[in-house]
Amino acid sequence: MVRNIISERGSELPVSTMGKLISIAAEDKSVISLGPGEPDFDSPKNVIRAAKRSLDRGYTHYSPPAGRLKLREAIAKKLSKENGVKATPNNVIVTSGSTEGILLALMNTIDPGEGVIITDPGFLAYKPAIELLNGVPISIPLKEEEGFQLSVDRMQDMVIPEKTNAMILNTPMNPTGTVLSKKTLEEVADFAVENEILVISDEAYEKLVYSDAKHISIGSLNGMEDHVITLQTFSKTYAMPGFRVGYACGPDNIIKSMSKLHIFSSISAPTVSQMAALEALKGPQGAVGRMVKEYDRRRKMVIRRLKSIPNFFCMEPKGAFYAFPNISEFGMSSLDFAKFLLEKAKVATVPGTEFGSHGEGYIRISYATEYGKIEEALDRIDRVVSKI
Template sequence: MTIEKQLSGRTHEVEWSGIRIMFALADEIRDVVNLGIGQPDFDTPEFIRDAAKLALDEGYTRYPPAKGFVDLRQAIAAKLKRENNIIADPASDIYVAVGAMQVIFNTCLHLLNKGDEVIVVDPGYDYYSQIRLFGGVPVTVPAHESNRFKVDPADIEAAITNKTKMMIINTPSNPTGAIFGEEILREIARMALEHDLIVLSDEPYEHILFDGHRHISIGSFEGMAERTISAYTLSKSYAMTGWRVGYTVAPPEIVDEMEKLMEHMVSGVTAVAQRAALSAIEAPRDCVREMVATYDKRRRIVYEGLNAVDGIKCLKPESTFYAFPNIKSLGLSSWDLAKYLLKEHKVAVVPGSIFGKAGEGYVRLSFAASIEQLQEGIARIERGVKALKT
C-alpha cells in the first residue's frame, strides 16, 4: 500500500508555509542572524509565569471548559469594552482559543462552502491555505507602497461579487506594519453592511503601535457586532507565543459552533495557560508598554540602517515589529535575494512573495531581536548588496 495515495486530498494539497521553508534552510547553516522570526524575543513577564505556577499548585490540571473559564471570559469582556470599544456578553459572545490562528481556521471551517469568495489584502498574512482547505476562493486586493500599504476601499468594492461571503482584514498589518485608520475601516464596514458580508478582523498586533498611532477595532462600529469575528491573541503583546492562548468575540451562533468543534478537537485551551492569560489581561499594561518602547528603539535602527544601504528603500513601520523594505532595484526576486543573503551572508529574511503577489520585490525583516543582532544583520545585508553590484 502506498500511504501517499491514501491521504485526504483536502490536506495533501495544503502548501507548507514559506516562512517555515526559510527557517528549515536557516537551520542547516551555522551562525545565522535570524531576522525572519515573527515572535517577541522577550521572556513572558514574571508575574504571568508566577500565575501559571500558582495555577499548577491550585490544581488547574484537569479539562477546562471548552469555551474557556468563566472568569477569563469576563476579564476579556472587560478588556474589549475598555480597549476596543466592543460590548460583548462573556456568556455567549466570547470563546477562548488556541491562539488567533485557531480562530481564523475555525472561521473558515464554519463559514465557507465550495466556491465562496473571500477578499484578502495583498501583501498580507497568508490566509490562503485555510480558505482553500474548506473550498473557498481567495480574492486579493492590492495594498500599494505609494499609499503606505494601506488598502484602498474602492479596490475592495471593485472585488466584491455575488459570490463574496467574507472579507479578512489584518490591522496592524503583518508584514507591512501599516495601520488601517478609521476612514478606511468605516468604508469596509459600509461595504459589509450593504453587501451582507462577514468580516474576519485579525488583530494580534493591537498593542504594538508607534508615533501616536491608535488601533481601532471594526467590530466596534454600529451594526458590525453581528457580522464581525474579531481574533485576538496574547502571543505578541505579552510575549506568550508558546502558551497558545487567544480569543474571539463573535456572534453567539458562531461562538456556539466554535465551542462544539473545540469539544471534538482539543477539549479546550490548556487550563494553566488560561490562568496565566487571566493574570495578563487583568493587570496594567506596563510590561507591554516597556516592550513596545524597546521595539521602537529597534525600529529606528532598522529603518535608518536599511535606508543607508544603496538599492534598498524602507518605509518606517507604523506598528508591529516588522519592516518591509523595497528591494526591486537589486534585480533579484524576493526568494532569490533571501536565499542569497542566507547562504552567502548568513542573515535570514522572509521573501515578500510569501505574503502575496504584491509582496514580490520586498522582504520582511523582524526587529524582535537584540540591537546587536539587528546591527550585525543589517551589516551583513549591506555587504551582500555591495557584493551583488561588484
C-alpha cells in the same frame, strides 16, 4: 507498496519557504535571523508564576469549550474598555491562539465554493485555511504607493455578490507593518454592511503600534457589532506564543456555533494557559509597555539603517514588528534576494512572495530580535549589497 492515502487537501498545502529558511538559520549558528514572527522576550514573570501555581493547584483538566468564565469576563471587560468593542462573557470564546480562532470563524461562515476576501500581501496562514475548507480566497492587492492601505474600490470590483461571505482584515498588518487608518476602516465597514459580509478582524498586534499610529478595532465602529468577529491573542502582547491562547468576540449566534465546533478541534484552549492569560490581563501591565518601547527603539534604528543602504526603499512601518522594504532595484526576485542574503551575508529574511504574489519585490525583516544582532545583520546586508 503502501497505497497513498494522503488527501488532496493535505498534499496540496504549500510548502513554506519561510519554514525552510528558518530551519537553515537555526542549524547554522553564524546566521542572524530576521525571520521570526514571534517575540524574542520571555513571558512576564507574573504570568509564569501564575501558570506554575495553577499546575500545583490541579488545573490540569479540560475547560468549558467557550473558555473559563473568569477569563471570559476579564476579556469582555478589556474589549469594552480598551477597544470599544461591546462584549459580554457570552459573546467571547477562548481559543488555542488566534490561529484556531481564524479556523473556527471560517468553518462557521463558509461552505465549499464560497469566497473570503484577504489581502495580498497578507498573513500567510489565511489562504491555506480558506482552501482547507474548500473556500475560495479572493486576494485584494495592496500597493506601496497607497501606503499598503486597503482599497475598497478594488475590493468592490472583485466580489461576487452572495458568494462572498467573509473577509479577513488584519491591522496592524503582517507583513507590511501597516496600521489601517480610521478612513480605511470606515470604508471597509460600509462595504461589509452593504454587501452582508462578515469581517474577521485579526488584531494580533493591536498593542504594537508606534509613533502617531493608533489601533482601531473595526468592531467598535457604529453599527458594526453584528458584522465583526474580533480576534486577539496573548501571543504577541504578552510574549506568550507557546501558551497557545487567544480569543474571539462576535455576534452571540456565531460564537455559540464556534463553541460547538470547538469540541471537535481541541475541546478547549489549554486550562493552564487560560489561568496564565487571566493573570496577564489582571496583573501588572508594565512588561507590555517595556516591550513596546524596545520594539519602537529597534524599529527606528531599522528604518534609519535601511534608508542609508543604497537601493533599499522602506515605507515607515507603524505597527507589529516587521519592516517590508522594496528591493526591486536589485533586479532579483524576492526569493533569490533572500537566498542571496542568506548565503552571502548570513542573514535570514523572508521573501515577500511568502505573503502572496504581490509581495514580489519585497522582503520581510522582523525586529523581534535583539537590538545588537539586528544592527550586525544590517551591517552585513549593507556590505554585501554594495558589491552587487
